[in-house]
Amino acid sequence: MALIIAIAYFLLLSVGTSLWLRSRVKSGSDFVTGGGTLPWPLVTAGFVLAPLGSGHTLSLWESSADIGASVLWWAIMSGGIFVPLFLLWFGPWFRRLQVQTFPEGMGRIFGEKIGWMISAVFPAQLMGICIAEVSATAAALYALGGGALPLAPHCILIAVVLTIIYIIAAGLMQVAWMNLFNATMLIAGSFMAVFWTGSWLAGRGGWERIAGFYASEGASWKTSVFNFSPEVIFTLIFPCLILTVFMQSASQVQNQPMLMARSESDIRRGVFWAALVNSFAAYPWVILALVGMAIPTVAATGAKLSVPALALEAFPPWMVGILMIALLAATLSTTAGLILASSHIIVHDIFKRACNPRMSDRTFLTLTRTMIGVCAVLVIIPALKLGSPVFSIFMWTFSFAIPVFGVYLIGMLWKVNKYAAWITISAGYLANFYWTFASPTWLPSYLSLNLYPTTFATLLFGIGLNLILPGEPGYLRQLKAREAASGRRAAEA
Amino acid sequence: MAWPWKILLFQFCVTLGMAVIFYILWRLAHRGRSW
Numbered sequence A: 001m002a003l004i005i006a007i008a009y010f011l012l013l014s015v016g017t018s019l020w021l022r023s024r025v026k027s028g029s030d031f032v033t034g035g036g037t038l039p040w041p042l043v044t045a046g047f048v049l050a051p052l053g054s055g056h057t058l059s060l061w062e063s064s065a066d067i068g069a070s071v072l073w074w075a076i077m078s079g080g081i082f083v084p085l086f087l088l089w090f091g092p093w094f095r096r097l098q099v100q101t102f103p104e105g106m107g108r109i110f111g112e113k114i115g116w117m118i119s120a121v122f123p124a125q126l127m128g129i130c131i132a133e134v135s136a137t138a139a140a141l142y143a144l145g146g147g148a149l150p151l152a153p154h155c156i157l158i159a160v161v162l163t164i165i166y167i168i169a170a171g172l173m174q175v176a177w178m179n180l181f182n183a184t185m186l187i188a189g190s191f192m193a194v195f196w197t198g199s200w201l202a203g204r205g206g207w208e209r210i211a212g213f214y215a216s217e218g219a220s221w222k223t224s225v226f227n228f229s230p231e232v233i234f235t236l237i238f239p240c241l242i243l244t245v246f247m248q249s250a251s252q253v254q255n256q257p258m259l260m261a262r263s264e265s266d267i268r269r270g271v272f273w274a275a276l277v278n279s280f281a282a283y284p285w286v287i288l289a290l291v292g293m294a295i296p297t298v299a300a301t302g303a304k305l306s307v308p309a310l311a312l313e314a315f316p317p318w319m320v321g322i323l324m325i326a327l328l329a330a331t332l333s334t335t336a337g338l339i340l341a342s343s344h345i346i347v348h349d350i351f352k353r354a355c356n357p358r359m360s361d362r363t364f365l366t367l368t369r370t371m372i373g374v375c376a377v378l379v380i381i382p383a384l385k386l387g388s389p390v391f392s393i394f395m396w397t398f399s400f401a402i403p404v405f406g407v408y409l410i411g412m413l414w415k416v417n418k419y420a421a422w423i424t425i426s427a428g429y430l431a432n433f434y435w436t437f438a439s440p441t442w443l444p445s446y447l448s449l450n451l452y453p454t455t456f457a458t459l460l461f462g463i464g465l466n467l468i469l470p471g472e473p474g475y476l477r478q479l480k481a482r483e484a485a486s487g488r489r490a491a492e493a
Numbered sequence B: 001m002a003w004p005w006k007i008l009l010f011q012f013c014v015t016l017g018m019a020v021i022f023y024i025l026w027r028l029a030h031r032g033r034s035w
Helices: A002-024 A028-036 A040-048 A058-096 A102-110 A112-144 A151-167 A171-202 A206-216 A230-250 A252-259 A264-268 A271-280 A283-292 A306-314 A317-355 A361-386 A391-399 A401-413 A418-437 A451-468 A475-492 B003-029
Strands: none
Touching: A002 A112, A002 A151, A002 A171, A002 A317, A028 A171, A028 A252, A028 A317, A028 A361, A040 A058, A040 A171, A040 A252, A040 A264, A040 A271, A058 A112, A058 A230, A058 A252, A058 A264, A058 A271, A058 A283, A058 A306, A058 A475, A058 B003, A102 A112, A102 A252, A102 A317, A102 A401, A112 A151, A112 A252, A112 A306, A112 A317, A112 A361, A112 A391, A112 A401, A112 A418, A151 A171, A151 A317, A151 A361, A171 A206, A171 A252, A171 A271, A171 A283, A171 A306, A171 A317, A206 A283, A206 B003, A230 A252, A230 A391, A230 A401, A230 A451, A252 A317, A271 B003, A283 A306, A283 B003, A306 A317, A317 A361, A391 A401, A391 A418, A391 A451, A401 A418, A401 A451, A401 A475, A418 A451
């Protein structure tokens, strides 16, 4: 029944928004930019659900079995630092570049060739994350559905079909409207599950029984966010800061919703809502997992299945359905955003700008829709093999954006030097490949994440080379100078 | 207050507090610009 409720909800929402918005999307540009006319609630919704995938839900609840409620620092840092930085600074900067994709923006600052190189790398990076998200969606369908459908291929195929209908009719505008409903369902549905768990526990010793269980195990720190072990600091807090600020800020999935805003003000105005939604989205899953792992029959299923197992034991079927909608709202919105962003970069940057600059708008729209289907197929094959989200895939693919955003930040704020940019990105990529496939065994596990050497190489080469080499002023200063010059010319005229 | 609600309150205050700090920084860096 839960499976039927969840699939019916997403089918109704997708078909409804498709029929309603289809006539509003009149061009290929409308499809990928949302027309640039949307007010702040839709911009906020389009932006806020994009980074909230399995990383904020499934990964955190799984990690909470080892490091307790401190995993919530990931959500706190992401909501309290990344979201304000992006909506107040990075998002408006992207709009000022007057480009459609992040690689195109890099090309505008550092030259076309660097833009094309990033256009070739980023879709692969986004698809890597997408594979993990599809696997997580399929795992949610399988586990919360009580194993009613086989994981592969049935749940994976359903996950991919639900992803395609999330975007195929109206592109980014559809994502914005769907996300507005789904953000509400994600927060309301998952918090409802926590309240339900509270009342379910009331006759079984209450929340204190859970705290008592962990205390008796000598792990009372698991019900507190103040466990600052090296593991928490080096595998959670620092990675979150680096990945959200440096990776997500360079991601087309995050930057694309900025294109649909009516104005820069419409990007900024949702900052407090976005910060809270981003932070709170992780909370219910972690609490449910901590409760689950304190109940022997649930804990026996393992950390990854703790939330579905608790839901199947404690909730009525309709409540399991609502919880499934909440979880799928997180993972499907991210997967849909990733596939749309990948298709946009491939068609706009490679097919149009590099191969056929005179491409008609109609061809652009048809190609973008076709590419959504192609990307979906490309995701299915490894997802069928993968079975479940793999942390190392996240870390490897995420790290590809770190040197790119480091170079972008230096170029926007400080200095533009093409050679420094090429060398810094190449050094970052080399460090990422080396550390992923030949990770040193002499380091403690919490220091062996590939994002550390990638970030180190980015800082070393990015700062070092720009200190030595000459260059043009930072791009924001260049833009300001151009605006001032055009203002002077207008005044003289 | 039970432990989940203490965590929720803490998370709310820290997240919103950091967002407010960034908002103030933006206001200071962009004096005169409309929100």
